[in-house]
Amino acid sequence: MNFDFSDDQKQLRDQARKFLAEKCSPKAVRVVLDGKAPYDKELWKGLAEMGFLGVAIPEEFGGAGAGHLELCVIAEEMGRANAPVPFSSTVYLAAEALLIAGSDAQKKKWLPAIASGEAIGTLALFEGKGNPAPKNVKLSAANGVLNGVKKPVPDAAIADFAVVAARTGSSGRDGDISLFLVDLKGAGVAVKSLTNLDPTRGQAEITFSDCKAEPLGAAGEGWSILTQILDRAAVLCAFEQVGGSDRALEMGRDYALDRIAFGRQIGSFQAVKHMLADMYVSATLARSNSYYGAWALSTNAAELPEAAAAARISATQAFQHCAKNNIQVHGGMGFTWEFDCHMYYRRANAMALGLGSLSYWEDQLIDRMRKKNAA
């Protein structure tokens, strides 16, 4: 059994960590947090130069052609650094959608542009409240013309293109949904930024008015493709969440060692130690589940749906738990804008909703376990 990343992959992780420590300090994250820039353009450029944006994109489409295990270790570091760039929407959602369902021409047009940092992409799925479900997709597509509103769409205000879920039928079945590829700089698209929990990753509303769009994948296959995209993104996001959990745990640990109260390090009080030990437990469970997700993702295993849901649940819970308790360990200082704790708290809670809520994924896990047990 070799249930671990290879030495090369670990080296890549170290390289990413070093790069992000240099280029993505909390100070740099705060430029975006404070609304002085929509995202960190310099960092985005640097990520492209390092080959991180296209690490899982095949060489024929301008990527490094390394694979998804390599992408997982980079994702972990992106989460650890709280990177204020549209990495998840572009790389986990848009690029994965193109890899799964794109025509050769579509891949040729967008994938090299993603890898080089020239194009930002996203997935426009949600229409207000609710979790991923065919019935929640109301935006209509008739003869390749889209009409309707999507929100929240991650990073839409800075994106060049979007994969859009649209309704092409009314049978009440999954086959009613089709995917489209839309150039967001084209006609019939209006984008409005929305305020959100985590300003280091923007959210926006897109209104499509008689917007011409090209199909992505076969008509009526939209929901099945979306399910695959969400599963793959769930694993990749889980690695970001694992990285964020570890960082929040470290911050709490370091503060507990540093802070003196009642004449001693607060980390010597069992109430604080046990809180940190519980954070370690959550983070460890999340890491192990995410490793299994990484294996399933990289080998395209039949276990991917179940592995992705378990990784998603475990990593969501861990990041929320660690980010929340990190503030608690910090006490009053943890509730200041000046300390970085709230950046992880914001990111943890925003990420918990991005691909559908925790209860949605809990539901998915049970369905998938039953399916496996029945088989």
Place this chain on the structure above:
Amino acid sequence: MNFDDTPQEAAFRATARKWVEANAPKELHAELSKSSLGRIRLAHHDIVDVGKAWQKRKFEGNWACLHWPKEYGGRGATPIEKVIWQQEEGVYGKLTQPFQIGEGMCGPTVMAFGSEDAKRRYLPKLASGEEIWCQLFSEPSAGSDVAGLRTRAEKKGDDWVVNGQKIWTSGAHYSDYGLLIARTDPNVPKHKGLTMFFLDMKSPGVEVRPIKQANGMQEFNEVYFTDVVIPDSQRLGAVGEGWSVSLTTLMNERMSIGSRLATGVPEMFEFCSNLMLEDGLAIDDPAVRSKLASWAAKSNGLKFTSYRTISALSKGERPGPENSIGKLVSGMMLQDIATYAMDLQGAAGVLTGNDEETVQGQFQQMLLSSPSMRIAGGTDEILRNIIAERVLGLPGDIRVDKDVPYNKIPTKGR
């Protein structure tokens, strides 16, 4: 990343599998497979008798305590080979229950601190199951604070004379030997006045009494010592070094890997899949699904954490600290699951008999037994301290009794 054996591991597995197939007591397979949550129910056999028979056969086939050196009854196997063996031994591994404390804790301590004569005399018989060992550490007033123990050993000539009481000793009633930690000097601080011994459990003055537990069962014992004589040749480590010897024993306990801890998740999933509530199957209820999914994700997390440990062993590396979370997570989960299963049973949940509605009372039994999972082998709180101090590097607690002679420390309670 893969789940495959290396060629050497695959060859070892094939050998082990072939041997198990040819030698295992297949007539017990069905009953052992059904035994869940750490309870072994054999209708017509005593676990010690069938356990001894299986252990002896393993010993003869060179599969007992296989990670021990050959000269002491083992096979000289690597840690990963031991894991592979456990996987192949499968449900028959449940028969090794009476020998686990000997193999996992007493044997390694004798190996580390015993004389060559003692190692050759005792270890092969421990490995073959001919002699069973127990561990005599906990006392009524020394549980988590085991270094506060009171049992006295006083030097008389070449012997030691022991008086005192131990508690929570698994298997004392069928054990031949015991690993005993006792206080040999009460005038120095508590950690410094301890010494480790082993003794014949049939020695005059040793009295074993079963404890009736909170769940109504009797699995542990109290052991009383009245003027029990132990020859100095049965001392392990130097006089006053008992604490550091005990750390070796406990470290071995925590290193034991691959013995999958029960979480209750498979039982709960099965239960919810079949239970009809007012509005349909329990597993279709959103509240049930939410809890079940969280537990399943945790249980998977434990499984894959053990895979990470096994992978480190396979590469010949020291496993990381991640394995330390197992008992902490599974103990709490068992208790939570039991409570919720009974909640779903409604009023009938109170019944502990063999009722259809309560699935033979398995969750009721789990509820009553689960507190021990959170206490035995290190309480949840001690485990959190260990994680906080050894993994996260947080400071130890301030110990008010650290530099105080043992006999000046105030005591109360048990």
